[in-house]
Amino acid sequence: MTKAVEAALAQLNTVILGKEEQLKLSLACLLAGGHLLIEDLPGMGKTTLSHALAGVLGLQYNRIQFTSDLLPADILGVSIFEKEPGSELGRFRFHEGPVFSQLLLADEINRATPKSQSALLEAMEERQVTVEGETRQLPDPFFVIATQNPVNQSGTFPLPESQLDRFLMRISLGYPSPAAERQLLEGNNHRDKANHLQQQITPEQLSALKQHVQQIHASSSVLDYIQRIIGFTRYDAGYAYGLSPRGALALLQAAKAWALVNQREHVIPEDVQAVLPAVVDHRLADAADGGASSVSAHILANVDVLV
Amino acid sequence: MKAIERPLPRSALLWLLAAGVLVFMPHHSHLPWFFWGMALITTGWRWLMHRGQLPYPNAKTKMAAVVLVGGAVVAGFSGHYSLESAVGFFVAMSLLKTLEMRTQRDGYIVVFLCFFLLATGFLFEQELLWGLLGIVATWVLIGTLVALQLGQQGTGAAKQLGFAVVSRFATGILLISLPLMLVVYLLFPRFGPLWSIKLQSEQAMTGLSDSMSPGDIASLSQSDELAFRATFESGQQPPRNQLYWRALVLDQYDGRSWQRSGSRRNVTWYPEMPEYQVEQLRRAGVEGVTRYEIIQEPTGQNWLFTLRDGGSMEPGIGLTSSGVLVDRRPVFQRKRYRGYGIDGQYARHQLGYVQRRLNLQLPDDGNPRTRAWAQQLWQQNPTADVFVQALLDHFAASFTYTLKPPVLGDDDIDEFLFDTQRGFCAHFAGAFVYAARLVGIPARVVTGYQGGEWNNAENYLTVRQYDAHGWAEIWLDGVGWVRVDPTAAVAPSRIELGLEQALAGEGSFMENSLIKPGQIRSMPWLNQLRLKLESVNYLWHRWVLSYDGERQKSILRSIFNRTDYLYFIWWIIGAVIAVFVVIAALMLAKGPARSRSAERRGWDTLLADCEKAGIAVAASESPLSVLQRLQRQYSSARPALLQLATLMEQRLYAAPSQADAVSSKAVLAAIKQARRALKRAQKLARK
Numbered sequence: 001m002t003k004a005v006e007a008a009l010a011q012l013n014t015v016i017l018g019k020e021e022q023l024k025l026s027l028a029c030l031l032a033g034g035h036l037l038i039e040d041l042p043g044m045g046k047t048t049l050s051h052a053l054a055g056v057l058g059l060q061y062n063r064i065q066f067t068s069d070l071l072p073a074d075i076l077g078v079s080i081f082e083k084e085p086g087s088e089l090g091r092f093r094f095h096e097g098p099v100f101s102q103l104l105l106a107d108e109i110n111r112a113t114p115k116s117q118s119a120l121l122e123a124m125e126e127r128q129v130t131v132e133g134e135t136r137q138l139p140d141p142f143f144v145i146a147t148q149n150p151v152n153q154s155g156t157f158p159l160p161e162s163q164l165d166r167f168l169m170r171i172s173l174g175y176p177s178p179a180a181e182r183q184l185l186e187g188n189n190h191r192d193k194a195n196h197l198q199q200q201i202t203p204e205q206l207s208a209l210k211q212h213v214q215q216i217h218a219s220s221s222v223l224d225y226i227q228r229i230i231g232f233t234r235y236d237a238g239y240a241y242g243l244s245p246r247g248a249l250a251l252l253q254a255a256k257a258w259a260l261v262n263q264r265e266h267v268i269p270e271d272v273q274a275v276l277p278a279v280v281d282h283r284l285a286d287a288a289d290g291g292a293s294s295v296s297a298h299i300l301a302n303v304d305v306l307v
Numbered sequence: 308m309k310a311i312e313r314p315l316p317r318s319a320l321l322w323l324l325a326a327g328v329l330v331f332m333p334h335h336s337h338l339p340w341f342f343w344g345m346a347l348i349t350t351g352w353r354w355l356m357h358r359g360q361l362p363y364p365n366a367k368t369k370m371a372a373v374v375l376v377g378g379a380v381v382a383g384f385s386g387h388y389s390l391e392s393a394v395g396f397f398v399a400m401s402l403l404k405t406l407e408m409r410t411q412r413d414g415y416i417v418v419f420l421c422f423f424l425l426a427t428g429f430l431f432e433q434e435l436l437w438g439l440l441g442i443v444a445t446w447v448l449i450g451t452l453v454a455l456q457l458g459q460q461g462t463g464a465a466k467q468l469g470f471a472v473v474s475r476f477a478t479g480i481l482l483i484s485l486p487l488m489l490v491v492y493l494l495f496p497r498f499g500p501l502w503s504i505k506l507q508s509e510q511a512m513t514g515l516s517d518s519m520s521p522g523d524i525a526s527l528s529q530s531d532e533l534a535f536r537a538t539f540e541s542g543q544q545p546p547r548n549q550l551y552w553r554a555l556v557l558d559q560y561d562g563r564s565w566q567r568s569g570s571r572r573n574v575t576w577y578p579e580m581p582e583y584q585v586e587q588l589r590r591a592g593v594e595g596v597t598r599y600e601i602i603q604e605p606t607g608q609n610w611l612f613t614l615r616d617g618g619s620m621e622p623g624i625g626l627t628s629s630g631v632l633v634d635r636r637p638v639f640q641r642k643r644y645r646g647y648g649i650d651g652q653y654a655r656h657q658l659g660y661v662q663r664r665l666n667l668q669l670p671d672d673g674n675p676r677t678r679a680w681a682q683q684l685w686q687q688n689p690t691a692d693v694f695v696q697a698l699l700d701h702f703a704a705s706f707t708y709t710l711k712p713p714v715l716g717d718d719d720i721d722e723f724l725f726d727t728q729r730g731f732c733a734h735f736a737g738a739f740v741y742a743a744r745l746v747g748i749p750a751r752v753v754t755g756y757q758g759g760e761w762n763n764a765e766n767y768l769t770v771r772q773y774d775a776h777g778w779a780e781i782w783l784d785g786v787g788w789v790r791v792d793p794t795a796a797v798a799p800s801r802i803e804l805g806l807e808q809a810l811a812g813e814g815s816f817m818e819n820s821l822i823k824p825g826q827i828r829s830m831p832w833l834n835q836l837r838l839k840l841e842s843v844n845y846l847w848h849r850w851v852l853s854y855d856g857e858r859q860k861s862i863l864r865s866i867f868n869r870t871d872y873l874y875f876i877w878w879i880i881g882a883v884i885a886v887f888v889v890i891a892a893l894m895l896a897k898g899p900a901r902s903r904s905a906e907r908r909g910w911d912t913l914l915a916d917c918e919k920a921g922i923a924v925a926a927s928e929s930p931l932s933v934l935q936r937l938q939r940q941y942s943s944a945r946p947a948l949l950q951l952a953t954l955m956e957q958r959l960y961a962a963p964s965q966a967d968a969v970s971s972k973a974v975l976a977a978i979k980q981a982r983r984a985l986k987r988a989q990k991l992a993r994k
Binding site for chain 1: 928930956959960
């Protein structure tokens, strides 16, 4: 099974060059059952990555391009009056929106209005949507990979903290290394390549892997470490607010998934440290003054691993 | 941080109200009745507020309540300024404060008010039961503080604290503070009162008064209040007919009542008091020196109690020229003192001219029948001792001892001697002294207490107000002052058995009280219980309430052979500082208080090695990454480091089944090997 993970990573590496760490993180995020937020400048390969992930996992996916005039119905679906063929009568039929898919690519989520954003974010948390009084289950698995532009770009509606909290991880890709960039320039159309990736993980394997993540052992020493981190963000660091219990759970889940991706059956502090920036930075970006990237570095430098 | 007014935790309110009621109780006896109503109203009102059935009072209501209650207090004490009225005002305002409390801060204020009220309560009530109530109240107050404090810790919705949690906490705190309390109680310097506070108005105190007219002592016999308790050096009960506790010598008669003359101001104060007298007697082999110790209830007067020809050896106590003990100050607090009395007969000094004149003083006229009769009797019995015997015989022949004597007119001695012939001790003593003085025998009335109840368990004597008595003393040349008790001639059982037995036929003893002592005594078990309670109460008085500077000194002397409390204060302060210094030193030496396992300590030694070698390791670095770093730096030590990393990872982080397979010993051994390997590698690197 871990072979499948390795193969998937290898496939992804052919599409997104020189970003092994981020690819592992995003895969771990999905294995932990969490939603992923990719934040970067336009043209850094966000969409390519999400396409590649969908392809590797072999999931049925939809893509929504978020714009400022996008309406909730465009995401969730709408009921339309239809005539019965061969009859004068007709009835309302619900047309499922793009949200009814196993993997939803929400491109540039912060370009939509808060109303549309929250329509999606509700679905992310509940894994069901309620339209016109009727509650409909979303497919299983249900992943959301959202991309967004940095909030200081024009034409964006920043996601509030409560909604950022719903994303297990936020990663950013960053500029590629010169070598990777050169390879990119020399190579063929990578986005095209992403659309023709081979499925590496079957749905059965995926659900088994998700199960497996839950069984990864986190010893009391690791839990102590996580609790010290949480405590540090709440009491000692001087942030406006600390990590919520959901944040604590997210950190543990992510660390477990990271351990699995690294083919270990137990969590070690390095796992926690590896996922910490992706899990914590977007949750505490507003709480700390120094800006997003410094939060996890600050925590890592100040929390003892052993007591 | 901004100060936030935290609301009063709901779970603390019940504790607060209970504490308020408990603290109020010791004050009940000296406060006007309406305080009960006020306590009931404020507590009930606050409770209804808590239930949400009444709103919080607004500023106008509060103002009105303060004015109303202030007025009521002033009216209740009829404008007098005394300790009671001051405490009363304080109680009233504290009760009102409970109405107002709304925030946590208010709660703290009320708790501290309650502590103060509790302390003031002991000004008025000091019995054992009140002491126990004080402990309970302290416990409840500590519980209140706990509830106030813990009630805040839950965020958001008020966390309801169970009774069990709070009470366990409070009990713990109380128990921890108990040893300190005992030490402070035993060693804290006992100053004498810096000033005497008039605790209660004199009228309120039951007891002898400084004059005696017929019927005065009879009113005392209706009270079973404690007058004093006495123990004797011998531990034995002296014969009852020796137990004449002299308090006042009344040597001036104005035709109506007996009073003290100016001779009472002629006082010899200790240490000038003739203690040598006793020592002389001892050496001369005179029998019957009775040494006693008294714990006296407050009387508001300065007289003390002494046995015949007695004295005392205590500072602040003096002996008047008429032979009774007085204190320098009125006794407003329970007083403990030692004294002695002499039972044996011996030749005494002469009666001076002034004293003789004083003790023969009579009004010029009145009681004509008595005057004639006394002269006639003197002619028949021309010596003092025979005359006295004849008088006593006369009393014994036809007089009745009663608590309900008829009312007497102007010539009261005439009427008593010839018409009614019914009287209480005051009648007999007064008539006797009057008659003796008429024929030229110096005589005086003495009032005090006679007898008392002996407690066999603890060997002490309880003297109550109904033991009050009046008798006579006459001067016999060559003998001295001799006690004559005319009552004994009429009703010998009064002296031998006590007032209750003497009046058994009349049924007038304590007739106004609901439960008469006789009824209790007729039920053996109840009487046993009563005596047991009395014993406990006595011990409480003896060892706790009358623990004063003297007693403290004697205890310190017997334990440490020192008496200066300053020495002990420095000692205690030193000990406290020493304890804190030791604790602080331990904490500093240990660093942050953490219990560290052997493996952890072993790992620390390895880190210390690294530090020596100039490799900085932050606490925020995971041990595995440290080991990886070392492996890169010292490739020769790699196998040992790898081994250690594997073991540590397994031990610290793997699933229990795997982690348990690695013993602590194995990890320690691996650490040792790794350290050795590192040292070797470092040596290599240096070369």
